[in-house]
Amino acid sequence: MKEVFLNHTMNFIVRNASNQKELSEEEKEKLSYGLESIYITITKLAFLNIIALLLGIWNVFIISLFLFNFLRFFAFGVHATNSKDCFISSSVLLVIVPFLISRVEIPFWGLILICLFSIFSFIIYAPADTIKRPLTNKKKRFIRKILATILAIVYSYFIIFFPNIRIFFINALVIETIMILPITYKILGTTYNNYKKI
16 A cells, blocks of 8 residues: 555656656655655554544543644654554554553552653653754753753643643653653664764
């Protein structure tokens, strides 16, 4: 299915290029990579939405996903090295974890511990870069660390003092905390602190 989508879309774009000049092999390769990324993102989101619907947590999934992505914008975090690992890790983190959290009654002291662990994790590990996007600028890393930590504190505030909407914020915070931990990088077989290698 992926190959069919890529071939048809590539052929359409090449035939209808606005400048009417033939694309170079390098341009075709970049275009193919971009189209493959779009295809994987769309199919992954469709799959996750279906699973969330079947589990009866679609609204929790959507709102948690938004809050998670907002937090991830500042804290970054691990990316899987291939589409198979991406599908598996995304399913576990973005659907299974929220499903389990929504089914478990976490005591107040447990919420405090989760929030404190997350905040300290952000202070120590955020922002967590990737091989493709190493954060080489020291000032930008510091700014992102501050902003990510502030957001973690804000999310913790909502978790502790707003029980009616707690589920959305705790999902986002827990998922992003997992994404920035060095052990998660190790499990997914990718390197951590990539900016140090440049």
